[in-house]
Amino acid sequence: MTWKLAVRNILGLLAVPGAYVKYLRGYDVVYFNSSALCFYGLMVKIFSPKTRVIYHVREPLLNNGWGAVIRAALRRSADYVIAISKNEMANLRVPDVPGEVAYNYVHSNEYPPQRGNSLHRRDSKVQADNFVVGYFARVDIKNGINDFLEIARRFEEDSTVAFCIYGHTGHETGQVQELIVSAGPNVHVYPMVFDVPENLGDLDLLLVPFRAPHFSRSVIEAAMLGVPSIIYDIVSVNETVKDGETGFVVPLGDVAAMGDRLAQLKANPELQARLSANARKFAIENFSERNYRQIRDAIHAQTSAQT
Template identity: 30%
Template sequence: MKKRVLYVHHAGSLGGAPKSLTYLISHLDRELYEAEVISINDGPAVELLRTVGLPVKVVRRMYAFHGTTVSGMSARLFVRNILGSLPTYIMAKRYIKAFKPDIIHLNSTCLFMVAKAAKDISKEIRVVCHVREPLLASFPGKILRIMNHRYVDGFISIDHYDAATINSKERELEVINNFVDFHKYNPAVSGTHVREELGLKDEDVAFLYLGRVVEGNGVSPMLQAFLNVVRDNPRFHLIVAGFYFDNTNPYEDRIVTEAEGERNVHLLKFREDVPSLLAASDVMVCPFIEPHFSRSIIEAAAMRKTSIASNIGGPNELVLHGQTGFLFGEGDWAELEAYMIRLGNDDELRASLGEKALAFAREHFDATKNAKRTFEFYNRLYVREAYGYSVH
C-alpha cells in the first residue's frame, strides 16, 4: 500500500527552499507514495511547486515561528511568533485529520507546530524536518530547538553547520546537501541573450551575486570591494540579482544609492532564467556575513563556474579552497578584492577551477542521488518503528 506523504512549505516567495522542495517531489516515486503539498503562504513559490504535478494547496491562518539567522529576530517578530502558534496548530490539525498522512515532511524548522498537531493526532505519524537555516543561539532559537526535539522524528540538514545548530539529540539526522537539477543547470546552457541584454562584450568578465539583498548576505561590502577593483579593471562587471524593488527593504535602497552612476554594476530583480544568468557570468560571489547554505554556489558549480565565498559556515562546505574556488577570511574584503583581480584576469584559472567545481557538484549536489537518499531516510524511520526502536 502506498505511503501518504504531506509536504508542508513555509513561504510564498521564490528562494532556495521551494526550489529544493520542487526538485525533491519531482523525483517522488508515485508507485510508492501518494502526496500533497500545503503552503502557509501564496506566491510564486506555490506556482513553482505546482509545476511538478502534485496537488498544492494554500492553507490560511498558518504561520512560521521564526528563530534562525536568516529570519533574524526582533520584539515585533517574536510577538508574531507567539500569536501565530495557536491558529497554526488548529489549522494543521484540521488538515492532517482530513489527509491522514503516514509521513509529514516539514520544509523548515519554523513549522514545529504542525509536528505537534500531528503527534497529538497519532504518535504513528512519522515527522521529518528539513533544517535549511542555522538556528539562532538566542531564546527564539532555543524554542525552535526544544520544540523540534519534542515532536520531530528525524532531521535532514542541508549542511553540517546547520546540523550542529539543531543538535538532534539521538533523533535520526542525516546531512543531505541541497541539490541541483542537471537537466536545467549544466554547461550547455547559453547566456548569450543575457550578456546582450546587459551590454557585455566578449572580453568582459562578469561577477555574479545571486540571492536576497539583505545585510546578512554582505551585499554592500561586496559592492564596495568591487568598486575598488573596477577602477583598474574596466573589463570587470558586477551583476547583483535578487532585488524586489518594492520599497519595503531599506537595505535594497542603500545598495541602489551606492551603485548609482556605476556603469559596470547591474542591479536585477529576481528572475526565472537563472541558468541563463549563470551561463552569462564568469565568477559567482558569495559574500555572506551570516552563516547559511548558498544555493547559488552549487548552481554555479553545475554550470562549470567557479566561486569566491566567505569562509563561514555553509559556503565553506560548498567551495574547496584552491580547487573549486576561493574562500576569503570572514570580513576580509581586501582578500575578496584580491581574488576578484586574480580570477578576473586569469581565464585559464577560471576554467580549471570551474571544471573541478562541476565534478564536485556531480558528486555532492545531484538531484537524483540526493532525492534517493531522502526517500531512504523516510523508509529508515519506518524500519526503526517496525523493529520496536521508537524515536520518542
C-alpha cells in the same frame, strides 16, 4: 518575534488537532518539510505513537524563546531529521535524534555548463570578451553588497571586467540605494530573473560576500553551471566551495583578499578552466537531484522498516 507573529503562531496551533484528524491519521511514516511543523508532529505522536516522524530542516533555528520551543517539540516528536547543511544540523541541538545532511539540490540537466550571451544581448556596455563578475542575491548589506561594490571600484580602470548585480528591486534601504547610485560605470544592475541558468551561466565568476550564515543556492547553481565562486569563510556557505579547487574561500570581511583572488583568476585562463571543471564535478557529487534522492530514499526506507 513581533506580537503579530506571536498571535499568528498561537492561532495556528488551534488548528493543529483538526489538521491531524483530517490529514495525518493512519500513516506509518509522516514526513514534514519544515521544523516549523513540529506541532503537527507532536500531535501525531500523541495520538499515534507508533507512527515514525521525519523532519526536513531547511533553515537554522533562532536562538530565542521560539527557537527553544521548536527544539523541545523536535526532541519529543522526531524519529529522524534531515538538514540541508552541517550548520543547520548542529544548530538543531537535538543530539539524541538520528539525522543526516542532505544538501539542497539542482537539476543537473537544467544547468548544463555554458557561457551564454543574455547579458551581451541586452546591455551593450558588457562586451563579449569581458570577464563578467556577478552578485546573485537580495541586494542587502548583510549579503555584502557594499563589499561587492568596493571590489568593483578597485577594477574601475580595467575596462575588461564587468560587475553585474542581480536582485535589485528598487525598494532597498536608503543606504543600499545610495551605494548603487554611486557605483562606477563598470557596474550593471538588474532585477531578479527567472531564467537563472541562462543569466548565471553567463558569468565567469560569482562573488558571494555574505556576512551571515546562509546556505547559498546561487553558489550551488553556479557550480553546476561550471562557474566558480569566491566566498567568505562563514558556516553553511563554506560547505558549498572547496578552497582552491572549485573556487576560493577568504576570511570574513577581507575585501582585499576577495579582490586579489578575482584578479588571480582573471589573469589565469588555465586556473579558470580547472576551477570550472572541478565546480561542476563537485556539484554533481554533492548537490544533484540524484544524490539528494538517494539519501532521502534510504532514510525513508530505514524509517519505514522500523514501524
